Amino acid sequence: MVTRSERRDAISSQFQSLVKNRPTPDGTDDGDAILELDDFSVFYGDFPAVHRLRLGMPRRQITAIIGPSGCGKSTLLNAINRMTDLIPGARVSGRMRLNGEEVYGNRMDVIWLRRRIGMVFQKPNPFPKSIYDNVAYGPRLHGKRDRDELDTIVERTLKESALWEEVQTRLHANAMSLSGGQQQRLCIARALAIEPQMVLLDEPTSSLDPQSTARIEALLEELRGHYTVIIVTHNMQQAARVSDYTLFLYEGEQIEFARNTQLFLNPQQEQTEEYIAGRFG
Amino acid sequence: MATRRQQSARDDPRRDLAGAAWAHEREAELTRLRRRRRRDQRFRAYAVGAVFLASAFLLFFLSDLVMKGWPALQQAEILTEVRFEPDILDDIGVAFPEPVRDLVSRAAKRSIAQEAEIAEIRVPVQLDAAAKAPRTAVQPLSITQADMPPWERDFEPTTIPRKQLLTLVGERGLDQIRTRLIESPATPEGATSASGSVAMWLVGSPKLQRFMRGQGRLPESLHETAALLERAGQVRMGFDHAAFGPDGKTLRRWVLADADVDQYLKGYDYMRPGNYAKPDRAPISRETAERIERLHAAGRIELRFNDEFFLRGDSKIPEAAGMRAAIIGSVYVVGLVFLVVLPLGVLTSIYLEEYAPDNLLTQTIEVNINNLAAIPSILFGVLGLAAFINFFGMPRSSVMVGTAVLVLMTLPVVIIASRAALRAVPDSIRYAGYAMGASRWQVVQHHVLPLSISGIMTGSIIGIAQAMGETAPLLIVGLVSFVPEGPTTPLDPTTVMPAQIFSWWSMSLRAFQERAALAILVLLLVLFTLNGLAVLIRARSERKW
Known part of the structure; x- marks a missing residue:
């Protein structure tokens, strides 16, 4: 029987080499949030694809969104630049603020938003x-x-x-x-x-060969510090390699959102631990 | 757990055979395969046979048409002297020498007569030194009761102004004045008035020619003036001395032969009633037949290329009947239909595909469009009669009503084809556009339309080709009536190629039948070209995604 702490150490060692601890672009401990989600949900009809998220994506750093298939990662990404408006039957509740402006407010011009x-x-x-x-x-x-x-x-x-x-x-x-x-x-x-101010990438390397993947990951490294990047990936190792923060979603719920040094090396939630250990997903 | 079937399959001894048992099993298997191959070949033979049968029918149809229509490309013509002299205006027959007089087509006689005569107008002309140019020499004409025929009493004397007179006097008329001015101006001709002006019969302008021949319409006021002048005897048709000299001329020409001569030369049995103009008796006598033979042997009668067919409009005289009016009418009507249907259809399909929300109204519209495409075309004709002609008051047989009916018919087809083309554009391209901040119309304009344009054009051309061949609805709105001239405005009456074919085919004379066949071939050529164009466009556009 493997003990919990043994399991922890196993995970830790696996990700230790991947996770980076890079300084924030403006030197503070935590970058300030460019995108704030406050009780944010996305519904397809009655079905909540994304349910009551509460977090702030850091400015000019890379945030990864991970989770098993169908957990709402792509939905969340699409909701940020309001591509969900194009899907009939999609609606949102709660608040999302980009640089303090309500994304889903009455005064937000969708074209203006998407150009940023x-x-x-x-x-x-x-x-x-x-x-x-x-x-x-x-x-x-x-x-x-x-x-x-x-x-x-x-x-x-x-x-x-x-x-x-x-x-x-x-x-x-x-x-x-x-x-x-x-x-x-x-x-x-x-x-x-x-x-743009922000770049959203929806599993950008999942249909590419390892060489192209490596080039794109290198590219993302270079974007860091200039652009805010949010990347959805189902490859945990990629998330650990590339990003600074990671959001773990499961069935639309926010399980954990933390810096990589914490989430991968010392996850707070048991579900997070199980997922990155590869026990399900 | 393995099922019983799987279990028994695993244990089947045949799976693991050796020696003679193996060979036997192999034979059985091969027989089964052979049987299957034969069945496949049979099916293939059926398919090939069906294609053959269809091709045979097509070939038969086409060859029958070609055999009927080919002779129409030739028309008998007679090389003869034609006397252009004043007496022919009373009896046109005497313009031709006796041996050929009854062989010449009535249409040719008519056009010779028209060529020989000219409309003239009687105009007061000032011939003294005060008049320098011919235009200024023309004086206003006053008409009194004395000029009018006896049955027109209570006539108000009027004066026709110079301006109107000048539009009725042609260039040749002005030349006549010029000539007179150069010659001695003092020679009087006809009545003289006190101021030294002389009444001259001058050649009329083309407008006057048309008026006198009943072709085309003058503007209202001019028309009234011309009619008045005609009643007052100030306008007449006379021999065209200016063109043929004071005594006339004799010219040698190829003139159109009568249909009977034409049919005889083409080899149809002249003794058989019904083959020629008179259905109840032998159309030409033996003597005539021999005369034709002699002239033919002498090279005076020949079958020459029938260019009249494409230059003339319809006529009651078979040898002079052509499809020019029908071709112009078809091109005009179908051209207008294309111009209306393309933007309307494409914009509608863009709206339905990109903009319309998926609610009951949209679905109802779509169902209706699909149904409209399936409605029998003759009903559109009835609609045209009831709505366009009776309610909106469009002129019957006009280009306008024909266009309207065909637009209604073609629109559903174009909309459906366009929607299919728009749907074929993958959504990923649209999303990429939206994500870049393009508005809905920009996505359509920059990405969707350029990729779907070839599909839209293909569908439109096929719809237009259909419209070109439509007969039933156009018959009902009157496009089959006898229309000898092509249309100039959308309000003019017109005919179209299929309607022309219909009306010719209904006539019993063989000459008309053969023209109908040729017209069908022309129409088929146009349709093949249009459809070929559609195929070419489709083939050339590579799918770029």
């Missing part, structure tokens, strides 16, 4: 246009027309996404001619081109 939040989907979905036009789409939507300005933006974001070297000679090739990993990096570049 970039989103990357699970399956890469570049537009069937050229690579250049994909990245330039967001700025053009903003109203930027100047060719030189767009060129600069495209180059900068493709470099940020570690894609520039591979495509700089064929910026006008169709985006669908890229490989899966390249397409996903293109989608990240596209999201970064509008200089």
Whole structure:
């Protein structure tokens, strides 16, 4: 019979090497929260996909959301930039504040909100246009027309996404001619081109090979400190590697939300412990 | 736990055979496989047979049409001297030499007569030094009771202003004045008035020509003036001396032969009643037949390419009947339908697909659209009659009402095709657009429409091809009436190709039948082209996602 503390130590050692203890960008102990959730719920009809969350996502750090399938991770992510508005029958209750402004308030303009939040989907979905036009789409939507300005933006974001070297000679090739990993990096570049405050990634590497995954994880490391990143992943090791904070959801409920050093090495809830030990999920 | 079946399958001795038992089992298996292969081949043969049968029917249909319609591409014409002299206006027959007189088509005689005569208008012209240019030489014309025919009493004297007179006098008329001004201006002709003006018969303008021939309509006030001038005897049809000289001319020309000659040369039995113009007796006598043979041998009668078919509109005279009016009408009507249906249909389907909430109203609309696409087309014709003609007062047989009826018919088809094309665009692209902060219309405009446009165009072209071949509803709203000229405005009466085919086919004369067959071939060509275009568009658009 393995004792609890033995189990604890086993988990600990597994994650010890992965979890990072990085200083917060502004030097304080806990970054201030860019996104505050206060009793926040999302319903599909009567079914609560996400139930009464209470937390604050830290500014310019990386937060991972983990949990078994169907626990509401993607729903929560979609609710942040109000993509749930597009789903008929979806409604929310409670409060969500972005930089103090009510996301679901009457005065919030959805378009304005979405231009401040970039989103990357699970399956890469570049537009069937050229690579250049994909990245330039967001700025053009903003109203930027100047060719030189767009060129600069495209180059900068493709470099940020570690894609520039591979495509700089064929910026006008169709985006669908890229490989899966390249397409996903293109989608990240596209999201970064509008200089968002927050980047949401929904299982960005789950359909990619390990090499592409590694590149994207390296990319996320570089984004830290400049952008707030929220990443949904079902890969706990990835969460431990990449993020600073982690939120564990189970069946829509918030089980635990803490810094990685705590959640992975010293989880407070038993369910958390069971999950990261791999006993279910 | 394994089921009984699994258990027995595991223990089945046949699974683990050796030697002769193995060979025997193998044979049985192979027989079963052979039987199955034969069955597959039989099915394949049925399918191929069905395709063959369908192709055979198609081939039979097409070859029958081609055999009937091909002769219509040729038309008999006679090379003859034509006398353009003043006496032919009384009896056009004398314009042609005796041997060919009864062989020439009535239509040709009519057009020669029209060519020989010209409308003239009697106008006071100032010929003294005060008049410099022909235009200023024309004086107003006053009409009194004395000019009017005896049955028109109580006539108010009126003066026709110069401006109106000038629109009725053509360029040639002004040239005539010019010539007179250059010559001695003092020679009087006809009545003279005190100020030195002379009444001249001048060649009329094209407007006047049309008026006198009853073709086309003049603007109201001009029409009244022209009618008055005609009643007052100030306008007449006369021999066109200006073109043919004071004594006339004789020209050598190919003129259209009568349908009987044409059918004879094409080899139809001339002794058999019904083949030619007169259904109850032999249409041409032996003597005539021999005459035709002689002229043909001498090269004076030939079958030449029937360009009249595409240049002329419908006619009661079979050899002069063409489908120009029908082609113009079809293009006009279907063109208008396309212009209306495409934006309307695409915008409707965009609304239904992207914007409309999924409630009872939307579902009702969708069910109705699907039903409309299945309604028998003739009912749209009845609707057109009741609603457009009787209620809205659209002119019967007009382009407008034909377009309206066809728009109603084609709209559901285009909407359904467009919706399918819009649905085929994957949602992931839409979500990517929304996540970037695009509004709903921007997502449609930037992403959905460009990807679905080829499907939309394909569906629209197929719908338009259908509209082009529609006959029943158009018959009911009157597009089958005899319309010799193509339409110029949407209010003009028109006919369309299928309606023309219908009305020609109903006539008993073989000449009309053969034209109907050729018209069918032309229509089929147009439809094949349209559908081919649709296929091409579909094939060329690679799926980019």
